[in-house]
């Protein structure tokens with residue numbers, strides 16, 4: 001997903017960050033290229049227009065920063081705008097305290113509602129809920145069978161009503177939820193080929209009958225702008241709360257995901273990323289934007305370090321960052337400063353290659369982990385800290401023993417450190433556009449001392 005867009009943007013940026021100064025013509029060219037890249041990714045043309053306009057205005061008005069080149073400043077602005085396009089902050093599924101909580105799913109035929117209902121039940125059960133699935137697709141018995149079979153696979157009960165009165169079935173389902181002590185009811189509804197009067201009327205009636213905590217529209221990312229148009233029409237008639245963007249794992253160009261928020265005003269709450277029942281992820285706009293730009297957010301990393309550290313110390317460190325002389329001692333110092341700011345979780349997420357952390361909540365990366373990292377670094381000799389290349393297998397083993405962690409932990413840390421350092425070097429030298437190795441900020445060509 002987003003691969004073409006990602007590659008296009010990265011090559012635009014490799015070119016930009018390599019320049020010391022940006023002329024007006026450079027900016028114009030870059031904006032034109034960004035515009036084309038977004039249009040080719042099937043982003044809604046109005047969204048593209050206002051996006052590029054915002055980026056251009058901010059670029060023109062941007063303060064010249066001491067630590068960033070003009071090109072890097074543009075990258076940062078695009079990153080921020082892309083994040084805000086995707087929804088700024090993460091949207092959580094908000095349930096009231098009513099029991100059972102009710103989530104109703106709507107969407108076009110084949111968009112992935114039934115699959116999403118099962119995935120959502122599975123996801124929320126992991127968070128301690130006791131879900132029940134309610135089948136409200138009254139037109140096709142096969143659709144109910146599908147939900148039943150998914151429920152069986154997950155060992156989650158499915159309520160299957162009788163007759164053709166959806167409102168009555170939905171209400172009976174909720175009664176069943178109460179009777180069987182379920183605290184969450186997920187309601188699957190029938191899809192239609194198009195958003196038509198009948199579909200909206202039915203959705204509106206079920207919604208009125210159930211008063212769900214959340215109505216989520218399941219939108220198929222593969223169908224691009226058609227999906228966005230359908231969602232916009234739907235939101236005018238039956239207000240819904242958020243979007244489950246399904247099939248983001250496919251070869252969709254990503255235009256739907258990038259447009260839907262701005263066009264409909266509704267946030268993407270979850271992304272479906274596969275057919276399996278665990279292939280549902282809470283949607284994080286910031287991480288997605290970084291993924292599209294192919295980088296851990298070293299820019300912000302530098303900024304946070306700047307805020308936290310004493311002024312002159314920072315300048316020295318910045319200089320070292322730029323020269324990629326950044327050592328484990330600096331790293332430790334940064335961690336300590338960030339600990340003071342309470343930003344360790346955020347910082348770890350910003351590290352390039354932080355994909356491993358994507359399943360972790362900031363809260364889960366606690367102080368203990370910071371202490372562990374510190375312990376590993378403190379178990380290194382001064383020489384090793386200054387020159388990580390020295391860290392061969394036996395040294396790593398010794399360090400692991402000294403810090404009371406596994407060699408795997410040490411390897412992870414060294415790997416992340418090397419990635420951060422390498423990226424800093426690339427940012428400094430203008431990106432891999434010159435070197436033709438790896439993507440922008442991607443640790444592709446990295447070699448680890450082993």
Ligand SMILES: Nc1nc2c(ncn2[C@@H]2O[C@H](COP(=O)(O)OP(=O)(O)OP(=O)(O)O)[C@@H](O)[C@H]2O)c(=O)[nH]1
Pocket residue numbers: 107108109110111112113114115116137143189190191192218246247248249250271272273274275279
């Ligand atoms: N690759 C991929 N396939 C998905 C995803 N979500 C759903 N599917 C597939 O899409 C197809 C349609 O999914 P359903 O859940 O049956 O869609 P629906 O909206 O309930 O369809 P109707 O009830 O006919 O309107 C199935 O083959 C699913 O396996 C996803 O996130 N990724």
Ligand SMILES: [Mg+2]
Pocket residue numbers: 113114115137143188189191
């Ligand atoms: Mg279905």
